[in-house]
Amino acid sequence: QVTLVESGGGLVQAGGSLRLSCAASGRTFVIFSEAWFRQAPGKEREFVAAISRDGASTTYADSVKGRFTISGENAKNTIYLQMNSLKTEDTAVYYCAAGPLTMGGSEKEYVYWGRGAQVTVSS
DSSP states (O other): OEEEEEEOOEEEETTOOEEEEEEEEESGGGOSEEEEEEEOTTSOOEEEEEEETTSSOEEEOTTTTTTEEEEEEGGGTEEEEEEOSOOGGGOEEEEEEEESSOOSSOGGGOOEEOOOEEEEEEO
């Protein structure tokens, strides 16, 4: 079993920055990739970014390219999502996820999920 815990959410003005963290514990050796998804009120959960366990590969949703950066720190079993130039439409609950086999934008690739962190961007 792998446990994921997000932190770093909060309230920020449009144009500002926030950094989310996701700490993994348990059987972390089964993790092949980790990702961030988000769910805005009244909308379906959507992919944001993913990173391979070795950090060599990353992928982003078009809506966040150039503004968000995903990174990892294996020694701490932690991944990060640096969010810059935030927009009101980035307001959502952000979820960390981990998967054992592949890295991509489908929820089906990820077996383990955190409880989420609220990010609110005000105008």
